[in-house]
Amino acid sequence: MSQVSKIKLCNITKKFVTSEMETHALQGIDLEIFAGDYVSISGPSGCGKSTLLAILGLLDTASSGQYFIGDLDVSNLSINQRASVRNEHIGFVFQSFNLIDELSVFDNIALPLRYRHVPLSDKAVAEKVSACLEKVQMSHRAKHKPNQLSGGQQQRIAIARALVNDPAVLLVDEPTGNLDSKNGDAVMQMLGELNKNGTTICMVTHDPRYADMAKRKLYLLDGVMADELSLELAV
């Protein structure tokens, strides 16, 4: 975590309303993630994991409650302000990589740097991209296009892109969902090493083996943080 020592959710709720029904996807979530943390979030399908990650990633807003990134209250920002804070403080890694096929690996990783308020020099961009490529051991693939890489390699590039702005937290949504077990294990090992070197991680996973790799395991059940026992009784 660069300058931010903690992110904090206070009594977060999320209600989805359709013409047929209301869904209370999150029902009063309190959560603190500290610099250097490695948190996993597990729970049955539909319990609210993706909703929680989307709120943490400022991709969606809560229905009520407060969200702080460091001292900054980000609960009630405009869409543009959210995008700016997201670019500065959040790294997001998706199950489906979400790389841009037309761009080289280098340009994919550089993309978040192009949206900074104060533009960086080409030299500074190249240095940051190279450092991230090294972190994920993919320096030799900088000029490749994503479709010339294996799934595991694409996920490593997606992780490098998420890290390039030195985010307060790396939010990781089922990072191994599209990978075979060998590539999945390699990506998980890489996340563990990044955390050892200081990257703060919050990961949603269905896989108990991978959840166990986190320093702190959290469980969601029907939109509420649950302990392990109540989760085992529910599934």
Ligand SMILES: Nc1ncnc2c1ncn2[C@@H]1O[C@H](COP(=O)(O)OP(=O)(O)OP(=O)(O)O)[C@@H](O)[C@H]1O
């Ligand atoms: N846009 C939406 N409109 C209406 N209901 C929604 C919407 N998004 C999510 N929900 C509902 O909110 C609840 C939580 O969904 P969420 O996707 O967060 O669960 P999840 O734990 O990530 O599930 P999974 O493990 O299957 O991905 C579910 O009941 C879902 O149907």
